[in-house]
Amino acid sequence: MIVAFIKKMLLLDMLRGLVITLKYYFSPKVTIQFPERVKEPRARFRGIIRLYRNDEGGPLCIACKLCQKACPEDCFDIEGKKFEDRMRPVKFDWKLQRCTFCGLCVEVCPTSAIRFSKEFRLSSTDKRVFFFDLAHMYEDFDLQSYLRGGKKEE
Amino acid sequence: MSFKDIELNMGPQHPSTHGVLHLELAVDNEIVTRVKPFLGYLHRGIEKICEQRTYQQITPLTDRLDYLAAISNNLAYLLTVEKLAGIEVPRRGQYIRVILTELQRIASHLAWVGFFANDIGAMSVLLYGFAEREDILEIFEEYIGARLTVHALRIGGVPHDLDEKIMDMIRASLGTIPGRLADIEGLLSENRIWKHRTQGIGVISGTDAIEFGLTGPVLRATGIRWDIRKDIPYSSYGDFEFDVPLGKNGDVYDRFQVRIEEIRQSARIIRQALDRLPEGEIRAKVPRVMKIAPGEVFHSIEAPKGELGFYIKSNGTDRPERVKIKAPSFINMHSLELMCTGSLFADVVGILGSLDIVLGEIDK
Amino acid sequence: MSGFIVSEIIIPVIKSVAVALFPLVMTVVMIWMERRVVALIQSRLGPNRVGFEGVLQPIADAIKLFFKEDIMHRGADRSLFNLSPVLTLFTSLLAFCFVPLGDSINVFGYTINLWVAESPVGLLLTLGISSISVFGVIFGGWSSNSKYPLLGGLRSVVQVLSYEIPIVLTVLSVVFFSHSISLVDIVASQKAEGMWYAFYLPVSFIVFWISAIAETNRAPFDLPEAESELVAGFHTEYSGMKFAYYYIAEYTHMVLASSLVVILFFGGWLPPFPNVEALSFLGYVPGFIWYLVKIMFFLYVFIWIRATFPRYRFDELIRLAWKWLVPLSLANVMAIALVRSLG
Numbered sequence: 128m129i130v131a132f133i134k135k136m137l138l139l140d141m142l143r144g145l146v147i148t149l150k151y152y153f154s155p156k157v158t159i160q161f162p163e164r165v166k167e168p169r170a171r172f173r174g175i176i177r178l179y180r181n182d183e184g185g186p187l188c189i190a191c192k193l194c195q196k197a198c199p200e201d202c203f204d205i206e207g208k209k210f211e212d213r214m215r216p217v218k219f220d221w222k223l224q225r226c227t228f229c230g231l232c233v234e235v236c237p238t239s240a241i242r243f244s245k246e247f248r249l250s251s252t253d254k255r256v257f258f259f260d261l262a263h264m265y266e267d268f269d270l271q272s273y274l275r276g277g278k279k280e281e
Numbered sequence: 282m283s284f285k286d287i288e289l290n291m292g293p294q295h296p297s298t299h300g301v302l303h304l305e306l307a308v309d310n311e312i313v314t315r316v317k318p319f320l321g322y323l324h325r326g327i328e329k330i331c332e333q334r335t336y337q338q339i340t341p342l343t344d345r346l347d348y349l350a351a352i353s354n355n356l357a358y359l360l361t362v363e364k365l366a367g368i369e370v371p372r373r374g375q376y377i378r379v380i381l382t383e384l385q386r387i388a389s390h391l392a393w394v395g396f397f398a399n400d401i402g403a404m405s406v407l408l409y410g411f412a413e414r415e416d417i418l419e420i421f422e423e424y425i426g427a428r429l430t431v432h433a434l435r436i437g438g439v440p441h442d443l444d445e446k447i448m449d450m451i452r453a454s455l456g457t458i459p460g461r462l463a464d465i466e467g468l469l470s471e472n473r474i475w476k477h478r479t480q481g482i483g484v485i486s487g488t489d490a491i492e493f494g495l496t497g498p499v500l501r502a503t504g505i506r507w508d509i510r511k512d513i514p515y516s517s518y519g520d521f522e523f524d525v526p527l528g529k530n531g532d533v534y535d536r537f538q539v540r541i542e543e544i545r546q547s548a549r550i551i552r553q554a555l556d557r558l559p560e561g562e563i564r565a566k567v568p569r570v571m572k573i574a575p576g577e578v579f580h581s582i583e584a585p586k587g588e589l590g591f592y593i594k595s596n597g598t599d600r601p602e603r604v605k606i607k608a609p610s611f612i613n614m615h616s617l618e619l620m621c622t623g624s625l626f627a628d629v630v631g632i633l634g635s636l637d638i639v640l641g642e643i644d645k
Numbered sequence: 646m647s648g649f650i651v652s653e654i655i656i657p658v659i660k661s662v663a664v665a666l667f668p669l670v671m672t673v674v675m676i677w678m679e680r681r682v683v684a685l686i687q688s689r690l691g692p693n694r695v696g697f698e699g700v701l702q703p704i705a706d707a708i709k710l711f712f713k714e715d716i717m718h719r720g721a722d723r724s725l726f727n728l729s730p731v732l733t734l735f736t737s738l739l740a741f742c743f744v745p746l747g748d749s750i751n752v753f754g755y756t757i758n759l760w761v762a763e764s765p766v767g768l769l770l771t772l773g774i775s776s777i778s779v780f781g782v783i784f785g786g787w788s789s790n791s792k793y794p795l796l797g798g799l800r801s802v803v804q805v806l807s808y809e810i811p812i813v814l815t816v817l818s819v820v821f822f823s824h825s826i827s828l829v830d831i832v833a834s835q836k837a838e839g840m841w842y843a844f845y846l847p848v849s850f851i852v853f854w855i856s857a858i859a860e861t862n863r864a865p866f867d868l869p870e871a872e873s874e875l876v877a878g879f880h881t882e883y884s885g886m887k888f889a890y891y892y893i894a895e896y897t898h899m900v901l902a903s904s905l906v907v908i909l910f911f912g913g914w915l916p917p918f919p920n921v922e923a924l925s926f927l928g929y930v931p932g933f934i935w936y937l938v939k940i941m942f943f944l945y946v947f948i949w950i951r952a953t954f955p956r957y958r959f960d961e962l963i964r965l966a967w968k969w970l971v972p973l974s975l976a977n978v979m980a981i982a983l984v985r986s987l988g
Binding site for chain 2: 687793876956959
């Protein structure tokens, strides 16, 4: 009991805590300085979904509407039309604000036309730009300047 | 003005009500005489939304229940659906599910340790817990592509196999956990201020805990051995050796110790699962449009917060007729009044933190 | 005649302004240092964007606070609500009048003492004046007419009442050695003794240090503004510059507490072991620098402690004061009195 009392008076537990925090003071820091250093998204990263093209530059999408059926949040509004060889989308409306990045549309797509990109910077000052149509959905579309620029009055 | 009966509204905007909980407290000087929780600030009607969605579409919705342990929610829901539809998940799929769920348990407990310590006033532990949790979220990002609302499991199994890179990441992450836990325990468990703040605070007896229907670490801290992973094994939990950590006094200190020990046991389970990972399929064949014959079923799992159960009633279509969620946070929170009455105002924060409630799960 | 004007008017005015500015400059340094040190302890970097390594961050914060709306809600007691932040800040700055920041220096033939006022009872005045500032906290909590500030104010009354006693008792043990309660004489007596009093009086130093943390409402004793319980304690309802006044007053108090520790136990502006010949080269460093280095060390310890420990609970805080610190400091004073009277 006297030993316990002396131990308590020596503040050993407090000193141990101080030593631990001092250890962290000198240890390497874990944070990433964002604009200068961007953390590389991983291979399966679920960024904004994009429509991909086939080798000839035509759309991979065959307007089968499976993604529209699979989507829990009702993001899609797709219409297709029969061209000379196969179905192609003529309308592909997609609402970014509804998307929860769950990945059901990507998994269900039979031609891998819809895929996740690695783009995670999706902010804009104009909420009207979050309604995407077919032209905005392709992978080669300049998403950043579109989001920054806001909706052009037509 | 009398100090006898001050009514205090704690929340929904308060630094330590963990989201949007609203407590109405009556305080006599600093002694709490009445606690009344008000819920519903985060109510989204998830149970009702489930009725309009197909079985596949409900899974991402369950991520939003207990958003600190999304995979556990996925697992509880999927096991219920698979039980209802009679789907057998391949062994490799079951093991991968166990690995992911236990990683999620570690992540959830680490986040809890940080928030709880911050409530008590030890501000650095928050970041130490989060630094470790970050490694686990990286593993989730590597595995499925998301970090918080992961949607990592699918009906019939898991969407991806575990490759060597992910297994190495998991092993590396498990390697750093013991050192980090030792630091956290050195800062908290042995500290005299921490002991003053937690020992003998928020005591609940085993009998009371059972009568309130408490589950999870809060129940086990009272010394009652009830862990669904052990008692009603699901998803091949029976294959693994692990201990169920128990407390003695049912106070805040014991809840902390039980959770810290559970992190160690989860790491043990993950190591065993990684070593014994069976070969084979990861996902059973499930039709794209899944219609389930009329029936009803209840299944529960041991989520990080306690017993998480789903009740699903099907009616032959591809959508459930009724989904009911038995959320552990909701039930555990009801013991708040018993624990807090008669204690000091400062302890309400500690007791509330020790219950590990998540408002997404309470308000649903 | 011009010599009289310089020595009796210009120098005192400059000194007064300097002594008022010194805590403010230290506040700016401290805000940056606190955020950086806490961040580094928590494995992150902290503010490093405004200026070199974020040193201008406090200035940016100050400008922000300056332009913030000054909110006073309808139920508040207007005059008291406005008075209390000023009272807190003013008294904590006033206490610096008696704190010697360094030895006397010679500039252009004039001898300048680095303290504004030398009083034979400087120590008592410093402690007394700094204690008045708790009224600002109490009034602020009361006049806000809101429950969280009221609880914060109540807590601070009890806290200050409890911790004044161990502080005065430990100061008494220093006075047994120095035979004076002038702060300048206490430093001078440590020079004559050739030893800092912390080595003679380790128990007094630790008790004084714990009580000083409690007096300045710093973690782990920051109950009047316990963030996770009382939102922001007594200054919950304050915004804009009035909030900034409380903020500056808190840091001024920390600087004052560190200064008192340095002066009472660590030789003020004296270099280490002032009478040892081999270390006499340390005496070429100006006294003010020694003083600054020492208080910066103790300010660092303030932050270090804050980042490490959980917060005490209200009743534990009072128990610590009355059951541990008061008996301990009483026994300490008696033991020292016995030793001094025998030897």
